[in-house]
Every structure is written in C-alpha cells, then in structure tokens.
Amino acid sequence: xxxxxxxxxxxxxxxxxxxxxxxxxxxxxxxxxxxxxxxxxxxxxxxxxxxxxxxxxxxxxxxxxxxxxxxxxxxxxxxxxxxxxxxxxxxxxxxxxxxxxxxxxxxxxxxxxxxxxxxxxxxxxxxxxxxxxxxxxxxxxxxxxxxxxxxxxxxxxxxxxxxxxxx
Amino acid sequence: xxxxxxxxxxxxxxxxxxxxxxxxxxxxxxxxxxxxxxxxxxxxxxxxxxxxxxxxxxxxxxxxxxxxxxxxxxxxxxxxxxxxxxxxxxxxxxxxxxxxxxxxxxxxxxxxxxxxxxxxxxxxxxxxxxxxxxxxxxxxxxxxx
Numbered sequence: 001x002x003x004x005x006x007x008x009x010x011x012x013x014x015x016x017x018x019x020x021x022x023x024x025x026x027x028x029x030x031x032x033x034x035x036x037x038x039x040x041x042x043x044x045x046x047x048x049x050x051x052x053x054x055x056x057x058x059x060x061x062x063x064x065x066x067x068x069x070x071x072x073x074x075x076x077x078x079x080x081x082x083x084x085x086x087x088x089x090x091x092x093x094x095x096x097x098x099x100x101x102x103x104x105x106x107x108x109x110x111x112x113x114x115x116x117x118x119x120x121x122x123x124x125x126x127x128x129x130x131x132x133x134x135x136x137x138x139x140x141x142x143x144x145x146x147x148x149x150x151x152x153x154x155x156x157x158x159x160x161x162x163x164x165x166x167x
Numbered sequence: 168x169x170x171x172x173x174x175x176x177x178x179x180x181x182x183x184x185x186x187x188x189x190x191x192x193x194x195x196x197x198x199x200x201x202x203x204x205x206x207x208x209x210x211x212x213x214x215x216x217x218x219x220x221x222x223x224x225x226x227x228x229x230x231x232x233x234x235x236x237x238x239x240x241x242x243x244x245x246x247x248x249x250x251x252x253x254x255x256x257x258x259x260x261x262x263x264x265x266x267x268x269x270x271x272x273x274x275x276x277x278x279x280x281x282x283x284x285x286x287x288x289x290x291x292x293x294x295x296x297x298x299x300x301x302x303x304x305x306x307x308x309x310x311x312x
Contacts, residue, residue: 042192045184073281076274083271108219115216139223146226160241165260165312167249 043124072110079103086158097156101147104157109140203295211273214266221263261310268305272298 058064082100086093116136120129151157174182191198199205229239238244248256276294279285285294 039196040192042188042190045187047180047183050179051183073278077278080271080275080278104219104222108215108222111212111215111219115212139227142230143223143226146228146230150226150229155241163241163245164248165309167245 043121046123048123075103075107075110079107087162092156092159092162094151094156097151097158101151101157105140105144105147108143109136112136112140203292207273207295207298210269211277214270217266218263218270257310261306264309265302265306268302268309269298272301272305 079100082096082103086096086100089096113133113136116129116132120132122129147157150160154160155163225239228237233239276285276298279294285291
C-alpha cells in the first residue's frame with residue numbers, strides 16, 4: 001500500500017498539471033509517516049450509521065458493572081491465600097482443594113473471556129466472536145467436569161501440583 | 168484541465184471503509200516507548216493465559232484422552248516427567264515458576280490499586296519494581312523447593 005502512495009505522489013510531482021481526480025480513487029496520505037509495522041492485517045471495516053453519530057451509551061446494569069467487578073475481585077482476593085495455604089500447610093485438604101479449584105476455574109474463565117472480548121470485537125467479527133464465546137464456555141464446562149473428576153478420582157489439585165513439581 | 172467524478176452519497180460508507188484500511192492496525196506496539204507500566208500489564212495477561220492454558224489443557228485432556236486409554240493420572244504423568252533430565256525439568260519449571268510468581272504478585276499489586284492505594288505515577292513504578300523483585304525471589308524459591 002505504502003508503495004502505491006509513493007508512486008502516485010511521484011507521478012503527481014513530475015506532472016504538476018495532471019488531472020485531479022476525486023473520489024472514489026481516494027488518495028489517502030499514510031496516517032503515520034513512519035514505517036508501518038503491523039502485526040495483523042486490518043479486519044473488515046464496518047461503518048454503522050454515520051461518522052457523526054455519538055457512541056451509544058449502554059444501559060447501566062450493575063450485574064455487568066459494579067457487581068461483576070466486585071465478584072472478580074472477590075475471587076482474585078480469595079485466591080491469594082488459597083494459592084499459598086495448601087502448600088504451606090503441607091497437607092492436602094479436600095475442602096481447600098475444592099475452593100481453590102472452583103476459584104481457579106472462575107478466574108481463568110473471566111480472564112479468557114476478557115481476551116475474547118478484546119481480541120474478537122463484535123462489531124468486526126460478529127460470527128467469530130460468538131463462536132469464541134461458545135468455544136470458551138464449552139472449554140470451561142469441560143474443565144469443570146475434568147477438574148471434578150480429577151479431584152474425586154485422582155490425588156486432587158494441591159497434591160497433584162506438588163507431585164509434578166517435585167517429580 | 169480538471170475532471171471530476173460524480174460520487175453518489177450512498178458510496179460514503181464504502182469510501183470510509185476503504186480509507187480506514189489505510190490506518191495503522193492495533194496492536195501497533197512498536198510505536199510506543201517501552202515502559203514498565205504497559206509491559207507489566209501485558210505480561211500479566213500473557214502469564215495468566217499461559218498458566219490457565221496449562222490448567223485447561225490438562226483438565227480437558229483428563230476428560231477427552233482418558234476414554235481413549237491415555238493414562239492422564241498424576242501418578243503416571245509425574246512418573247514420566249520424573250524420568251526427564253534435570254536440565255529439561257528446569258527449562259520447563261523456571262518459566263512456569265516465573266509466570267506464576269509474576270501473575271501472583273502483580274495480581275496483589277492490582278488488588279492494592281483496587282483499594283485506591285499506590286495510584287500515582289510514583290506508586291505505579293514503585294510497586295512495579297517491587298513486583299519484579301518479588302517475582303525473581305519467588306521464582307528462585309520455587310525452583311529450589
């Protein structure tokens with residue numbers, strides 16, 4: 001793209017009286033003069049409404065706002081002692097294992113969900129977004145099932161981590 | 168001589184869309200100065216995804232591989248893992264210990280921020296370097312366990 005701009009610029013410079021053609025063959029100056037080092041190609045450009053429309057303000061909802069925020073923090077806060085206590089105590093307690101496991105599943109799900117929200121924008125990739133959301137939900141449910149099976153049939157979370165670390 | 172083209176108003180969206188294709192694409196990380204603030208922020212997500220990824224892969228494998236006769240039990244996996252050389256073990260354990268240490272300590276840093284403390288440029292840098300120090304210490308500690 002950048003080379004296209006350069007060549008047209010040179011063309012214009014050499015023939016200053018050349019015809020000025022307007023849209024749609026828009027000549028857009030590069031946004032940044034520096035070299036473009038993009039990691040990803042630009043996604044599909046979706047224009048909704050006109051450029052002068054204000055950004056819609058979502059309806060205030062505590063379940064998506066302050067409650068959600070507090071819930072996330074509660075889990076994270078609980079995980080601080082839960083990550084340390086079972087290993088510090090030296091004994092595998094099923095109740096602590098269950099609490100740590102539950103917190104771990106919820107914390108992981110919330111974290112992955114934030115990544116899906118950030119990296120698969122609904123506006124540009126509506127189908128991929130809902131696919132990823134459901135893929136994550138499926139994965140989390142599978143993890144919960146697997147973890148329950150692991151906690152009840154195998155050695156449990158704390159003991160398992162310990163065994164792997166000291167193997 | 169100047170020539171013009173008739174552009175219907177209805178093509179405004181497609182022109183805008185084609186113009187937008189020329190804009191820089193996020194993430195354009197290289198245009199920012201590397202700073203402790205966003206490097207630690209980014210690392211928190213990467214380490215979190217890494218740690219949870221291991222957890223997800225193992226538990227999903229526990230569900231789907233066990234029926235196919237793959238022994239996913241800790242007894243079997245830890246025995247096989249125990250047979251690996253010390254260098255291999257350290258090469259795997261060191262990054263995991265660092266990832267856990269960093270995510271843990273930076274998580275605590277976030278919880279401190281959530282109480283309204285250390286929310287100044289000075290506080291952000293002070294706690295940031297604290298997290299790096301604690302991560303180094305806890306990584307070493309976990310590796311000598």
